[in-house]
Amino acid sequence: MSFKITATIASFGGQLLKLTHNASTTGCEMALNLYLPPQAKSSKVPVLFYLSGLTCTGDNCSEKGFFQHPASQKGIAVVYPDTSPRGLKIAGEDDAYDFGTGAGFYIDATKEPYSKGYKMESYITSELPKALFSEFSQLDSTRVSITGHSMGGHGALTLFLKNPGMYKSVSAFAPIANPIKCPWGEKAFRGYLGDDKEEWKQHDATVLISKGKVEGGFNALIDQGTGDNFYKQLQLLPENFAEAAKTSGNDKDLVIRYQEDYDHSYFFMASFATDHVNHAAKYLFA
Amino acid sequence: MSFKITATIASFGGQLLKLTHNASTTGCEMALNLYLPPQAKSSKVPVLFYLSGLTCTGDNCSEKGFFQHPASQKGIAVVYPDTSPRGLKIAGEDDAYDFGTGAGFYIDATKEPYSKGYKMESYITSELPKALFSEFSQLDSTRVSITGHSMGGHGALTLFLKNPGMYKSVSAFAPIANPIKCPWGEKAFRGYLGDDKEEWKQHDATVLISKGKVEGGFNALIDQGTGDNFYKQLQLLPENFAEAAKTSGNDKDLVIRYQEDYDHSYFFMASFATDHVNHAAKYLFA
Numbered sequence: 265m266s267f268k269i270t271a272t273i274a275s276f277g278g279q280l281l282k283l284t285h286n287a288s289t290t291g292c293e294m295a296l297n298l299y300l301p302p303q304a305k306s307s308k309v310p311v312l313f314y315l316s317g318l319t320c321t322g323d324n325c326s327e328k329g330f331f332q333h334p335a336s337q338k339g340i341a342v343v344y345p346d347t348s349p350r351g352l353k354i355a356g357e358d359d360a361y362d363f364g365t366g367a368g369f370y371i372d373a374t375k376e377p378y379s380k381g382y383k384m385e386s387y388i389t390s391e392l393p394k395a396l397f398s399e400f401s402q403l404d405s406t407r408v409s410i411t412g413h414s415m416g417g418h419g420a421l422t423l424f425l426k427n428p429g430m431y432k433s434v435s436a437f438a439p440i441a442n443p444i445k446c447p448w449g450e451k452a453f454r455g456y457l458g459d460d461k462e463e464w465k466q467h468d469a470t471v472l473i474s475k476g477k478v479e480g481g482f483n484a485l486i487d488q489g490t491g492d493n494f495y496k497q498l499q500l501l502p503e504n505f506a507e508a509a510k511t512s513g514n515d516k517d518l519v520i521r522y523q524e525d526y527d528h529s530y531f532f533m534a535s536f537a538t539d540h541v542n543h544a545a546k547y548l549f550a
Numbered sequence: 551m552s553f554k555i556t557a558t559i560a561s562f563g564g565q566l567l568k569l570t571h572n573a574s575t576t577g578c579e580m581a582l583n584l585y586l587p588p589q590a591k592s593s594k595v596p597v598l599f600y601l602s603g604l605t606c607t608g609d610n611c612s613e614k615g616f617f618q619h620p621a622s623q624k625g626i627a628v629v630y631p632d633t634s635p636r637g638l639k640i641a642g643e644d645d646a647y648d649f650g651t652g653a654g655f656y657i658d659a660t661k662e663p664y665s666k667g668y669k670m671e672s673y674i675t676s677e678l679p680k681a682l683f684s685e686f687s688q689l690d691s692t693r694v695s696i697t698g699h700s701m702g703g704h705g706a707l708t709l710f711l712k713n714p715g716m717y718k719s720v721s722a723f724a725p726i727a728n729p730i731k732c733p734w735g736e737k738a739f740r741g742y743l744g745d746d747k748e749e750w751k752q753h754d755a756t757v758l759i760s761k762g763k764v765e766g767g768f769n770a771l772i773d774q775g776t777g778d779n780f781y782k783q784l785q786l787l788p789e790n791f792a793e794a795a796k797t798s799g800n801d802k803d804l805v806i807r808y809q810e811d812y813d814h815s816y817f818f819m820a821s822f823a824t825d826h827v828n829h830a831a832k833y834l835f836a
C-alpha cells in the first residue's frame with residue numbers, strides 16, 4: 265500500500281483514517297485525513313475534497329469542521345489534504361504564515377526555489393486522487409466534488425474551473441476569490457510564479473470565471489461571513505468574483521450567501537458544513 | 551456586569567461568548583464559554599452544563615464537541631466551564647496533567663494547600679450558575695441539566711447525585727465512574743481530600759449511586775467507547791457503576807451504551823453529542 269495508516273478513529277459511524285504517503289510531485293511525505301462514512305463498508309461512495317486554508321493541515325477541519333456529520337448521513341467520503349509540502353528545507357519557507365509551508369495555494373510553482381516541490385495543483389488534481397482511488401476501492405473515482413476554505417476556497421474554485429468534468433460540483437467558504445488583487449495572493453503568486461502578471465491570471469478564480477460560460481454549468485455555493493476580518497481587509501473580494509460571473513453569464517446557478525456576523529474561523533465552517541455537503545450530494549448523487 | 555465578554559462568535563445561528571469573571575470560590579479569574587442558541591434572542595432557554603476532562607479548558611469542547619449543532623436545534627444554552635482554578639501559584643500544581651491545574655475533579659479540596667482555591671464543586675454548583683443567571687436573563691434557572699466527559703463525566707454524575715433537584719437530567723461520556731478504585735481518582739482524592747477513604751466515598755459516583763433509590767429517578771445516559779485506552783487501563787470502570795446502580799434499583803432508566811471502536815477523544819463526543827443534547831432536551835422541555 266502506498267499509504268501508511270497512522271491512526272484509525274471512529275467518527276460518526278465511519279472511520280477517519282490518518283494517512284501519510286510519499287508524494288513525487290511534492291518530493292516529500294504528505295499527510296492527510298480520509299473520512300470513510302459508514303456506507304463505505306458496503307458500497308462505493310463518492311468523494312468530497314476539502315482544501316484547507318493558510319497555516320492549516322488536514323487535521324484542523326477533520327476536528328473542527330464537522331463535515332463528518334453530514335458526510336456520514338449522505339454517504340460521502342471526505343479527503344482533507346495538507347496545504348503544502350513540508351520539510352523541503354527551502355530557505356525561508358517557514359518564515360511567514362502566508363507563504364511557503366502551510367501556504368501552497370494549490371498552484372504549481374514555476375519560480376525557483378519553490379518550483380522544486382510546491383506543486384500542490386498537480387498533487388491535488390492528479391497524484392493524490394490517483395493514489396487514493398488505486399488503494400481504496402470504496403472510493404468512486406467517477407463521482408468527485410471539491411470545496412475549501414479561504415486559500416482552500418481559492419483552490420476549490422480554480423481547480424474546478426481549470427479542470428472541466430473533473431469535479432461534479434464546487435463550493436467554498438470565504439474563498440480568496442481574486443488573489444491577483446489582494447495582498448495574500450500577490451505575495452504568493454509573485455513568490456511561486458514570478459513577476460509576470462499574465463501568468464498569475466491563469467490561477468485567479470475571478471479571471472477564470474470571466475472567460476466565458478463554464479462547460480457543464482457553474483453550480484457553485486459560496487458562503488462569506490460579514491464579520492470576517494479578512495473580508496473587511498479586502499483579502500477575499502467575493503464581490504469581484506460575483507461581478508465577473510455575472511458578466512460572463514455564469515451567475516444563474518451561483519449562490520453567494522453573506523452570513524451575518526460570521527467570522528473566518530472553523531465555527532463559521534462548522535455552522536454551514538451541512539449545507540456544503542448537501543450541495544455536493546445534490547450533484548454526486550444526481 | 552460581573553463577566554467580561556472577551557469574544558462573541560457566531561455559531562449555528564447563535565452566539566458563542568467567551569467569558570471571564572473573578573470567582574471567589576476559586577480565588578482567581580475563571581474563563582468559560584457560553585453558547586446562546588438562536589432561540590435565546592426571543593425567549594428564555596434551558597441550560598446544559600458541559601464539564602470537561604483532564605487537561606482541557608472550556609474551549610476544547612466548544613470547538614470540537616459539536617454540541618452547538620444540536621443545542622441550536624433544540625434551543626438549549628450550553629455552558630463550558632474550565633476544569634480548575636488557574637494561576638494560584640500553589641507549588642506543584644502545574645507538575646502533572648492529572649492533578650492540579652486542569653484537573654480539579656469537580657470537588658472541593660479540603661487538604662492544604664489545594665483547599666485554598668480548588669473548590670470546583672462549589673464553583674460549578676453555586677457561584678457560576680448564580681453569576682450566569684443574574685447576568686444573562688435569557689437563561690432559565692429552573693431548567694438546568696448536566697453532562698461531561700471523563701473527569702467531567704465523573705463531575706456530572708456526582709454533582710447530579712449530590713444535589714437532588716438541581717439538574718433535570720444527567721449524561722456522561724466515558725466518565726471516571728468509580729474514582730476511588732482507579733489511579734486517576736486515587737491520586738486526585740488523596741491530593742485534594744487527604745488519606746481518609748471514607749471522605750473519598752462522598753465523591754465517588756459508584757458509591758453515591760449505591761446508596762438507595764435516587765430521588766426523582768435516575769434517567770442517565772452514559773456512552774463508553776470500547777476502543778478507549780483509558781477504559782482498557784481500568785481508569786473508567788463503568789461496569790462498577792452499572793452494577794451498583796442495579797443493586798440499588800437505579801438501573802431502570804439508566805442507559806449505558808458501549809460504542810464499538812470509539813476512543814476517548816472529541817471525535818467520540820462529537821459523534822454522540824446529538825444524542826446527549828436530545829437526552830437533556832427530553833427532561834428540560836418535559
